Amino acid sequence: QVQLQESGPGLVKPSQTLSLTCIVSGVSVSSGSHYWNWIRQPAGKGLEWIGRIYTTGSTNYNPSLKSRVTIFLDRSKNQISLKVNSVTAADTALYFCARDLESAAGAFDYWGQGTQVTVS
Amino acid sequence: IVLTQSPATLSLSPGERATLSCRASQSVSNFLAWYQQKPGQAPRLLIYDTSNRATGIPARFSGSGSGTDFTLTISNLEPEDVAVYYCQQRYNWPPRVTFGQGTRLVIK
Numbered sequence: 001q002v003q004l005q006e007s008g009p010g011l012v013k014p015s016q017t018l019s020l021t022c023i024v025s026g027v028s029v030s031s032g033s034h035y036w037n038w039i040r041q042p043a044g045k046g047l048e049w050i051g052r053i054y055t056t057g058s059t060n061y062n063p064s065l066k067s068r069v070t071i072f073l074d075r076s077k078n079q080i081s082l083k084v085n086s087v088t089a090a091d092t093a094l095y096f097c098a099r100d101l102e103s104a105a106g107a108f109d110y111w112g113q114g115t116q117v118t119v120s
Numbered sequence: 121i122v123l124t125q126s127p128a129t130l131s132l133s134p135g136e137r138a139t140l141s142c143r144a145s146q147s148v149s150n151f152l153a154w155y156q157q158k159p160g161q162a163p164r165l166l167i168y169d170t171s172n173r174a175t176g177i178p179a180r181f182s183g184s185g186s187g188t189d190f191t192l193t194i195s196n197l198e199p200e201d202v203a204v205y206y207c208q209q210r211y212n213w214p215p216r217v218t219f220g221q222g223t224r225l226v227i228k
Contacts, residue, residue: 046219047163048219049219063216096162104153104169104172104210106153106210107165107208108155109165109174109175114162
């Protein structure tokens with residue numbers, strides 16, 4: 001069974017770098033034809049796609065965040081990671097990792113439970 | 121691509137049918153998905169590519185539409201259907217995915 005589990009520092013100071021990890025179990029992040037995504041949700045608001053990484057390590061980012069975001073794979077730990085530079089209060093949100101459907105890239109069938117990040 | 125959902129809130133009784141709408145600012149072909157998000161939970165994929173139910177989703181949930189206008193229909197509403205429902209497009213993929221602002225479903 002595929003499971004995703006996000007973790008992070010919880011609280012980050014403005015202008016610093018936010019680092020999150022998503023541990024994946026039940027499947028290898030290095031195999032198959034899936035993209036692994038980061039999505040965030042400010043409290044009481046909608047969902048914003050941050051970016052994705054393929055099993056090969058190729059990435060795509062939301063243009064509005066591209067200059068500050070990096071997603072990478074750690075194959076040895078079977079996890080994906082997210083870094084957001086120069087954070088502000090606007091980066092405060094619940095951050096999810098999600099896997100997309102092999103047959104429909106960009107539709108997300110497995111999600112973690114999310115990790116809350118507050119910038120203050 | 122901007123997705124606009126309506127209504128913002130829908131209040132119905134158990135057993136009724138819910139009709140949720142999603143309009144795209146330009147055609148997304150059939151690359152439209154629907155998610156259900158209950159309080160304190162991650163979103164759950166209900167429908168992908170307009171009308172394909174995701175694994176384990178009951179037949180009460182159905183999707184239709186094409187181009188710019190899409191509908192999620194939930195038949196025979198149950199109290200457990202209380203949630204916010206989001207539409208999402210993957211047409212201009214890459215480089216990005218966008219979500220609608222959500223419709224809150226309330227069961228009277």
